[in-house]
Amino acid sequence: MIDIKNITKSFGLLKVLKGIDLHIDKGEVVSIVGPSGAGKTTLLQIIGTLDRPDSGEVIVDGIDTNRLSTKKLSDFRILHIGFVFQFHQLLPEFTAIENIMIPAYIAGLSQKQARKRAEELLDFMGLADRATHKPNELSGGEKQRVAVARALVNNPAVILADEPSGSLDTKNKEELHQLFFDLRDKFGQTFVIVTHDEGLASITDRTIHLRDGLIETPIIPQIPEEECSPLETTTPSESSSL
Ligand SMILES: Nc1ncnc2c1ncn2[C@@H]1O[C@H](COP(=O)(O)OP(=O)(O)O)[C@@H](O)[C@H]1O
Numbered sequence: 001m002i003d004i005k006n007i008t009k010s011f012g013l014l015k016v017l018k019g020i021d022l023h024i025d026k027g028e029v030v031s032i033v034g035p036s037g038a039g040k041t042t043l044l045q046i047i048g049t050l051d052r053p054d055s056g057e058v059i060v061d062g063i064d065t066n067r068l069s070t071k072k073l074s075d076f077r078i079l080h081i082g083f084v085f086q087f088h089q090l091l092p093e094f095t096a097i098e099n100i101m102i103p104a105y106i107a108g109l110s111q112k113q114a115r116k117r118a119e120e121l122l123d124f125m126g127l128a129d130r131a132t133h134k135p136n137e138l139s140g141g142e143k144q145r146v147a148v149a150r151a152l153v154n155n156p157a158v159i160l161a162d163e164p165s166g167s168l169d170t171k172n173k174e175e176l177h178q179l180f181f182d183l184r185d186k187f188g189q190t191f192v193i194v195t196h197d198e199g200l201a202s203i204t205d206r207t208i209h210l211r212d213g214l215i216e217t218p219i220i221p222q223i224p225e226e227e228c229s230p231l232e233t234t235t236p237s238e239s240s241s242l
């Protein structure tokens with residue numbers, strides 16, 4: 001579903017991504033964690049074709065996105081990628097259902113088709129009775145679920161979520177996380193989620209740790225048998241300083 005090969009990205013002199021390789025299968029729910037400034041948002045934006053890497057390949061749904069012109073890229077994005085952000089970013093002057101319909105219009109669906117699809121999604125989210133509410137008439141959790149419905153409206157290959165539950169209380173947070181897994185189980189939806197929430201990271205299929213522009217590979221200490229004696233007190237740092 002997603003193949004990232006040796007991605008690098010700098011902003012001026014700051015090297016943010018230093019060679020990222022990542023493969024994500026259809027139906028996987030993958031979390032990306034790491035300290036602030038590690039490059040998580042930059043990586044997500046590059047996977048989502050909102051930004052281009054300096055070098056490396058980004059293949060989404062079998063398409064090498066580096067080869068697409070800027071115009072083709074925006075068509076590609078609307079059809080293949082759904083975004084969910086920390087703050088819902090719904091348009092305040094439109095109702096919940098209209099917000100969900102907008103990307104479907106842009107993708108070329110008729111008003112009738114777009115409305116039908118949006119209604120199905122609102123139903124699935126348990127928000128049918130909120131369809132004609134504007135964002136300021138919805139709770140934080142409801143707004144985030146409408147934002148997820150909007151991301152889903154064109155059946156994207158992947159949903160990219162950047163700290164989607166970062167502004168929710170515990171109950172709404174847990175409901176949103178459950179929704180991701182329900183969507184995966186029911187529709188095989190693929191998710192890549194940047195999160196600081198350890199609870200969410202621990203239940204995803206895989207967690208990618210990003211640090212200093214690289215994916216950290218967990219180091220499993222391998223202690224040779226002869227060093228396992230309880231009398232052995234030399235620590236690795238001591239022995240390396242010899
Ligand atoms: N458009 C930009 N221009 C300059 N610097 C940027 C830009 N976007 C991000 N950065 C810098 O790149 C680094 C990584 O940012 P980001 O990907 O947002 O990190 P994270 O999401 O892990 O907190 C930070 O030091 C940030 O200030």
Ligand SMILES: [Mg+2]
Nearest residue numbers: 040041042162
């Ligand atoms: Mg970020």
